[in-house]
Amino acid sequence: xxxxxxxxxxxxxxxxxxxxxxxxxxxxxxxxxxxxxxxxxxxxxxxxxxxxxxxxxxxxxxxxxxxxxxxxxxxxxxxxxxxxxxxxxxxxxxxxxxxxxxxxxxxxxxxxxxxxxxxxxxxxxxxxxxxxxxxxxxxxxxxxxxxxxxxxxxxxxxxxxxxxxxxxxxxxxxxxxxxxxxxxxxxxxxxxxxxxxxxxxxxxxxxxxxxxxxxxxxxxxxxxxxxxxxxxxxxxxxxxxxxxxxxxxxxxxxxxxxxxxxxxxxxxxxxxxxxxxxxxxxxxxxxxxxxxxxxxxxxxxxxxxxxxxxxxxxxxxxxxxxxxxxxxxxxxxxxxxxxxxxxxxxxxxxxxxxxxxxxxxxxxxxxxxxxxxxxxxxxxxxxxxxxxxxxxxxxxxxxxxxxxxxxxxxxxxxxxxxxxxxxxxxxxxxxxxxxxxxxxxxxxxxxxxxxxxxxxxxx
Numbered sequence: 001x002x003x004x005x006x007x008x009x010x011x012x013x014x015x016x017x018x019x020x021x022x023x024x025x026x027x028x029x030x031x032x033x034x035x036x037x038x039x040x041x042x043x044x045x046x047x048x049x050x051x052x053x054x055x056x057x058x059x060x061x062x063x064x065x066x067x068x069x070x071x072x073x074x075x076x077x078x079x080x081x082x083x084x085x086x087x088x089x090x091x092x093x094x095x096x097x098x099x100x101x102x103x104x105x106x107x108x109x110x111x112x113x114x115x116x117x118x119x120x121x122x123x124x125x126x127x128x129x130x131x132x133x134x135x136x137x138x139x140x141x142x143x144x145x146x147x148x149x150x151x152x153x154x155x156x157x158x159x160x161x162x163x164x165x166x167x168x169x170x171x172x173x174x175x176x177x178x179x180x181x182x183x184x185x186x187x188x189x190x191x192x193x194x195x196x197x198x199x200x201x202x203x204x205x206x207x208x209x210x211x212x213x214x215x216x217x218x219x220x221x222x223x224x225x226x227x228x229x230x231x232x233x234x235x236x237x238x239x240x241x242x243x244x245x246x247x248x249x250x251x252x253x254x255x256x257x258x259x260x261x262x263x264x265x266x267x268x269x270x271x272x273x274x275x276x277x278x279x280x281x282x283x284x285x286x287x288x289x290x291x292x293x294x295x296x297x298x299x300x301x302x303x304x305x306x307x308x309x310x311x312x313x314x315x316x317x318x319x320x321x322x323x324x325x326x327x328x329x330x331x332x333x334x335x336x337x338x339x340x341x342x343x344x345x346x347x348x349x350x351x352x353x354x355x356x357x358x359x360x361x362x363x364x365x366x367x368x369x370x371x372x373x374x375x376x377x378x379x380x381x382x383x384x385x386x387x388x389x390x391x392x393x394x395x396x397x398x399x400x401x402x403x404x405x406x407x408x409x410x411x412x413x414x415x416x417x418x419x420x421x422x423x424x425x426x427x428x429x430x431x432x433x434x435x436x437x438x439x440x441x442x443x444x445x446x447x448x449x450x451x452x453x454x455x456x457x458x459x
Contacts, residue, residue: 011035012126013109014118015102016092016458024097029106030458031093032086032123035114040076040091043108054080062095062105071108072101086123087130121455125448128440135440135451136164139394142455143225151274152224155392163391165439167214171207172435178203179428185421201415204428208408211401214393218401219382221392227269227276228381231303233331234313235323239342242364243313244268244281247374272374280307309336309381311373316341320357336380344368396451397438404434 011033019027031039037052045067046052046060058076063069075094084090095105109115119125124141127133140159147153158164178200185195232240248268268279280303304310310331314324320339331337341358345366360376362369378384393401407430414423436442 009034011039011089011115012118012122013039013106013115014123014458015106016123017097019097019099019102021099027095027097027102029093029095029102029109030118030123031091031109031115032084032088032118032126033114034089035112036089036091037078037080039109039112039115040093042112043105044074044076044093045070046076052078054078054083062093062108064108065111071104072096074105082130082132085132086126087132088126118457119453120457121452121459124455124459125452128448134162134165136168136397136438137162139397139451140164141459143394145456145459147225148227148269148276149224149271149274152276155221155224155389158391164393164397167391168435168439171210172432172439172441174203174207175428175432175435179425179432182421182425182428195421197415200424201411204408204411207431208405211405211408214391215398215402215405217389217391218393218395218398220389222395222398223381224275224389224392225394227278228308228377229278229280229303229306230377231280231307231310232313233304233310233327234342235315235321235327238313238315239364240281240313243311243340243342243362244279246364246367246370247272247277247279273378275378277377304330304335305332307335309338309377311338311340311377313340313342314357315343316358316361317343317346338373338376338380340373393438400434400438404431407431407434 011031013029013031013036016028016030017026018024041052043062044058044060045063046058050056050058050060052058056078058078060074060076061070062072062074064071072095077092077094079085079090079092081088081090093105093109095101110117121142124133124138128135128138137160140156144153144156144160147156181195181200232243234240248270268281270277270279312324312328312331314320328337328339338359339357341361342364344361345363345368360369360373362373375384407427410427411424414427433442437447
């Protein structure tokens with residue numbers, strides 16, 4: 001890793017907690033850097049004989065520029081280097097929540113010389129640059145903050161506990177062992193016993209298979225982290241709203257109903273077996289001259305195109321109709337679809353054609369078949385597996401692991417061609433370099449800036 005990061009000579013400051021009117025009794029403003037203590041001391045009045053010692057909490061008031069008007073009653077937490085999150089002097093000001101008080105305190109902090117507003121993720125970036133945190137753990141912090149389900153939080157904690165780092169270090173060291181053997185043969189082959197090329201190739205391919213497994217798990221983990229967009233389509237009165245209400249009762253997370261008429265797109269966010277699902281209840285797609293309805297239909301078509309999965313509902317009691325087939329034909333190519341036969345409670349003697357068309361049969365009223373539908377949704381989107389998901393790479397890490405696996409795959413061709421040992425080292429070095437980028441062993445400042453720019457400000 002090169003460089004010392006952007007403006008590390010300056011202290012940085014930001015609000016580290018969520019801020020909203022009337023929400024949150026406490027807000028935290030965090031500072032990190034060489035002037036953090038001096039800046040906070042300059043804007044606070046600390047009564048009595050309280051000492052500015054490390055890992056002490058001080059009581060006082062933040063005062064306005066004149067030094068008389070009190071802006072807020074605060075607690076000040078001091079954490080001196082290197083015993084802090086960033087490895088620098090860190091000071092936290094715990095003030096009242098809401099909006100006005102915390103913004104007034106932050107403004108006073110930013111008025112102090114040597115202090116600037118923090119960039120997104122800059123506290124975590126400084127922790128990595130100062131050796132207080134490895135890159136995979138820092139990324140796991142971002143995943144934990146952004147977790148939309150309990151399962152996503154558990155995956156983030158596995159990364160925060162060092163699971164990804166440990167795995168990548170082990171795999172990289174295995175490749176480094178093989179590289180050292182190869183380089184020794186390149187320079188001193190006459191003085192060393194012959195190298196077993198077959199055993200070497202087996203070890204490289206064993207590492208490759210482990211990387212491919214991690215990539216596959218990363219794809220499953222991406223679904224858990226980012227969720228799925230599932231569009232509900234069907235003719236009028238087939239039970240789309242009933243199904244929406246049924247599923248929304250399961251492990252409800254955040255539910256947001258967009259206001260409007262029934263011609264609008266209705267979204268509900270739920271969690272199904274640990275996977276965040278955004279349900280899109282679409283307007284009916286049909287030919288119409290009504291301008292408002294045309295707008296709703298256009299939104300429905302956009303929803304279909306952006307969906308990870310389409311649930312096409314039809315009435316089992318009426319069977320699969322030409323209108324249902326016409327809707328099915330309008331689903332964009334490449335978008336997975338489940339044909340869901342609804343109202344199973346109304347008719348038990350479903351005709352053979354309707355039964356064969358339905359991928360899932362259910363009753364949105366009684367809940368019959370709900371578990372089958374949930375399983376089918378997760379299975380169709382690749383989020384279901386018999387193996388528990390204990391560790392999941394993020395997209396950056398998965399891309400680098402895939403690159404390493406591709407490099408190792410090329411060693412098979414090198415072996416088949418019977419090329420000298422120095423040709424083997426080319427692809428092996430690339431694989432080692434890719435794994436080093438995952439752990440942070442080999443990174444540039446520009447890559448770090450891109451990684452942490454996705455973090456929230458204050459973390």
